[in-house]
Amino acid sequence: MDRQQERVLREVADQGIRFIRLWFTDVAGQLKSVAMDPGELEEAFTEGVGFDGSAIEGLTRVHESDMLLRPDASTFSVLPWQGNATPAARMFCDVLTPDGLQSRSDPRGTLERAVERACDMGFTVMVNPEIEFYLLSRPVTPERLVPIDDGGYFDHVARDGDNDFRRKLVLMLESMGISVQFSHHEGGPGQNEIDLRAVDAVTAADNIMTARVVIEEIALREDMVATFMPRPFIDHPGSGMHTHIFLMEGEHNAFYDPAGEHDLSLTARQFIAGMLAHAGTICAVTNQHVNSYKRLWGGGEAPSYVCWGHNNSSALIRVPQVRPSRRNTTRVEYRALDPAANPYLALAVLITAGLDGIEKQMELMPEAEDNVWALTDKERQVLGIEPLPSSLHDALRRMRTSELVADALGEEMFLYLLRDKEREWRDYREQITAKEIAQFIRMH
Template sequence: MDKQQEFVLRTLEERDVRFVRLWFTDVLGFLKSVAVAPAELEGAFSEGIGFDGSAIEGFARVYEADMLAKPDPSTFQILPWRGEAPSTARMFCDILMPDGSPSYADPRYVLKRALGKAADLGFTFYTHPEIEFFLFKDSPNGRKPVPVDQSGYFDHTPHGRSQDFRREAITMLEAMGISVEFSHHEGGPGQQEIDLRYADALTTADNIMTFRVVVKEVALGQGIYATFMPKPFTEFPGSGMHTHLSLFEGDRNAFFESGAEFHQSKVARSFIAGLLRHAAEITAVTNQWVNSYKRIWGGGEAPAYVCWGHNNRSALVRVPMYKPEKVQSTRAEFRSLDAACNPYLAYAVILAAGLKGIEQGYELPPGADDDVWSLTDRERRALGIEPLPQSLDEAVRAMERSELVAETLGEHVFDFFLRNKRTEWEEYRQQVTPFERERMLAVL
């Protein structure tokens, strides 16, 4: 037994932990959980906990259903919202086949595989997400939601519901070892942003899954409701998850080069070029719901076109302004992501696109200095700026032609994901919407 496992078992006794929740994620990014008694944990560390994989979205067919969830002791944390005594803890799991080999259906393994490829090239992949979401007065249940406030960007409202919420959520996140960098009210009524501190991509993905649970738990505890739906309102901005990216070689930021334009190294330029060249084919993963495209094409500063720019917030990839003596913070910001994605799969395909750019020596095209949204279609075409997919259907069509995404996700996840998204699109396009009834029922 290793030291981390010993630490977990010792903490169970010291903190009177009666329940340990083993967490893992299905292919669509929904969190799954099974509770085990502390007495069973030593066996879970050595052998895993058996479950029926055919009952989990995208995991297995009925005739190959047996799977094992093996807890990762490095992810052990007490759940602060479950009370102090007796306590409840959680650990993320790796999903294994009965013979102990990794399951190709496990999104966490998909990301680990991509990170392993980066490590073979000498890189560690760091990410820093800015997570947006809405707070409503109660669960909408099909009705139009009512925001908890009418505040706007950076507004400070005395006795504001949002401030109390953010304070409690951040306190809970930090109690679980998840560091928060910034928090503020976003542009839409009831819309919030909380930014997590830089971490390696696997830790960040685990943190995002925890973040979504914490936000919903705190909201319910305050009698309100939280959603990460990308675009709940037609008239207000959607919720994104802009993510800052960088590669490190040991302690050295591989994106930094002294004296280069914007202090960007060749590695950084090729990485960004990879993001741009493969942007369309990875979009079904980074923006995986039909509603995601209402955010991308619904205005409100969402990036709809494939380009990069220095400090240009209309671009898909933004290179933030370099701060003197801040070598370690040189980075690129990928802006199309939304917080409703599966973070393991999304970070895996983003990393794969960037690494492909490095391996193939892609040249970075000229940056966009203009506000890309204000250009005409003809002006964008003249500049070689292509649009992102305009619907889930377009995104799926681009993804199914992609060798890069197929290789990164693996055959099993790639095939299931495509099948599921095609079904979602077919069901969506059959729906008669309120827009159609309001426009046409009385006049046609």
């Protein structure tokens, strides 16, 4: 037993923790949880906790159902909303096969493999996400989606719940060891954003999953509903999860070069080139739902075209302006992700795409200096700017041919995702909407 595990056992005893919740996700990114008695924890660290993997979407087949959960002691955190009456804590888990090997269908393990690939190249991958979400008033029905306020970007909304909501959110996350950089009202009514500080990629994905849980828990207690749906409203902005990425070589930011254009190193330019080269084929992972494409092609600042730009919010990849005193924080911002993505798989394919650009020494296309949305199709064609997939169907068609995505996910998960998302597309395509009824049937 290592020191981290021994520390957790001491903390559980000292704080009187009554329940240990073991967290992991299915392939779609749905959080799964099982509670265990603290008395079982030492054995869980050494032997794992058995469960039926065939009951979890995408993990394994029925005749290979036995799986193990191995808690990661470094992720131990007390759950602040549980209170002192029955204190509980959580740990994220890796999913193992019965012989103790990492399961190829574990999303967290998939990201860990991508991170190991970066490590073999001498890099540590750092990520900080910006999570957008809407807060809705209860009751919520398909016919009644009412934001809790009428605010806009950076508005201070008095007499409403979201200022207090964000304060509680930040305090809860920080009590769990998750550092928050900013929180503010976003552009849509009832829309909020919370930006988490940069950490290593696996921790970043864990933090995204934790933030979703905390947001939903606070909303439940405040008689609200929180949604990470990419685009819940026709007339208001969609919710994205802009994701900042940079590579570290030891203590040095590998993306920073004071002699490079916009302070970008050759490594950074090749990493961007890799992400751009594979943007279309990874889209079914970074934007996994039918609704995701209503955000991407819904106007505003949603990225629809494969290009990059310095401080250009219409580009798929933005290179943010960095203050001279903080040039070692040079990074790139991938703007397509939405908050409904499985963060483990989305980061895995993004990292793999960027590393592919470095390994193949890809040349970065010229940057887009104009509002890409305002250009004509002909102007974009001349500039070599291709569109992202316009639908989940289009994204799946492109992903199906991608060796990079198949390699990043592993064959079983790759094929499962294709089947699962093709089913989502078929279900959507069969729906008859109120707009269609109104178009063809007279209501009087």
